[in-house]
Amino acid sequence: MKDVAEHAGVTLSTVSYVLNDSGPVSESRRARILDAIRVLKYTPNESARRLRKKAASTIGLVLPDLTNQFFALVAEGVELAAAEGEALVMLCAPEAINRPIQHYTRLLRGQSLDGIIYLPGGAGMALSLSLELAEAGPVVMVDERVRGFDVPTVVADSRSGAREVATHVLAQGHRRLAIIGGPQALWTSEQRLSGYREAIAAHGLHPDAVPVLEGNHREGSGAAIAARLLAAPPDERPTALLCANDLMAFGVLDYCQSAGLRVPQDVSVTGFDDIPVARLTSPGLTTVRQPAHAMGYEAAKLLFELIRTPASAPPPQPPVFTTEVQVRGSVGPAPG
């Protein structure tokens, strides 16, 4: 920068002015400076810049893992919004590195990030951790809520999505259902469960008649639970399995195929999320669409708004996205 100043025959301050246009500069000088910058291929040193201002033009993105396409889509949404705000994204995937979130809270705190997008999902959703994260900057949550952690949050209406998909299944005549839920501690798990139960109650079934098994949102757990559930004789085992996310539903599909069970003739299956590959299984997976990309995008937008908002002003109001059942082949009429 000093070089630029010399090359243009001005002082550092003037250069700084044109860089941030934070001061009045005569056209002739401005042109000379811009020129010098190009000639010398000068790039401002961001580290110095953040030291001085307290902003980093960088936001943190904390999510469980990237291999679940749902999360990947959220990440792309965040990335897009960040790009529009000329910011960069720090990726933190605690489960991918098999360490507690603390690993990141420690690293992130010093970065003077502008803010953080937090999508809890695995084991690390405890309140204390959230608070710790919050010390690294303003936080916006996506897809999940943490009780007692009161930050702007972008979610979809899981509950009514679950209700609708369960209603669809019940309308096909199924009466012996089973639910493969997500980790109990998660808000979404609870929401989806209530949704399922509302539908079940509305059809006059006793909630206790529907077993709920806890999965971990990954394929393997779907397959394992299906194996347990479907081992019973045909006239006792469930005729429909409601899964709290698509990955577990894939696991179920996979198990059924290897066990020689036909979907949907022998057993119907539903998922949740509607990740792109859900269309591609065969039969296609009946599931509940959540606008993952839009959710990530809005969350990041919200974060930027939050950053700009003076602390006194009312916090921006986050939207609640609607969900939508996608009917495909994996649900059919109840057998018998």
Add this chain to the structure above:
Amino acid sequence: MKDVAEHAGVTLSTVSYVLNDSGPVSESRRARILDAIRVLKYTPNESARRLRKKAASTIGLVLPDLTNQFFALVAEGVELAAAEGEALVMLCAPEAINRPIQHYTRLLRGQSLDGIIYLPGGAGMALSLSLELAEAGPVVMVDERVRGFDVPTVVADSRSGAREVATHVLAQGHRRLAIIGGPQALWTSEQRLSGYREAIAAHGLHPDAVPVLEGNHREGSGAAIAARLLAAPPDERPTALLCANDLMAFGVLDYCQSAGLRVPQDVSVTGFDDIPVARLTSPGLTTVRQPAHAMGYEAAKLLFELIRTPASAPPPQPPVFTTEVQVRGSVGPAPG
């Protein structure tokens, strides 16, 4: 930090010494300082730190998009290696934000990153762009090569993988093949194509007898090309489609299903990458496994090594991963 020093009754340098253990400090003082740090919940300001040293403990990761699970897996591998090296990862997904890489080269240059992992894939694989990226720090490439851009590169042996899967298809008696390739400009596209052709030549077929259509590595292009290819009458159209990645193969599968073509009875399909969901289509996709996670991990390790290596020393030797055909249901004997 000043507060810490006061609280512990020492000077700033002493605190700095214990922080980086870069100087001898008496046990008693060290303990007092550590204590003060804990009490005050002090976190070093990374911005200041990088300004002083020239390292950021941060690496950049540039890849086309995250929704392709292959890339997501690479990203997780990188993330893991970064965590082991106590570094953070800056995520850059140019296609997700629908802008040229330049958007990032500009942003990255000022960050004084320790280095960059670069996985070209979409439109942005030109040499000039790579060089521009290299100005932001040492670069390691994964999965692709760019001619004339000579940096350490981690790849898998696409060519022999392609050869083997084609051989498998030919061994099933298929003679009317078609290839759905990736973007021509990519090194992997070229490699896979040569692999396919080697196998084809080895079976005495004339290479020109096998049409090659160029896709863009996404589902949609697979479906579109399949539609064109399979419109011909049954005894003229190809009996097997070799796709340069799994996503395009999914597109083909999808098209076949909607067009009422049975896989593999009417047409056989192969993919490339073996992303986790490839097991879940039905029939399962016969494809070529690339160790995506390991490749990302090794690339990041390599980058760290490169950073440590004095410029004079010989650059570390990158491994070439082997590929492996995964035989599943999407390939069957040739009809007739």
Add this chain to the structure above:
DNA sequence: TTGTAGGCGTTATCAG
């Protein structure tokens, strides 16, 4: 073993 002082590249506050 500990303290002092200079500077990393910017921005912001002043006075000209």
Add this chain to the structure above:
DNA sequence: CTGATAACGCCTACAA
């Protein structure tokens, strides 16, 4: 409109 100058928070010779 422009130019000096003091921080920002940390590291590292060097001196004590």
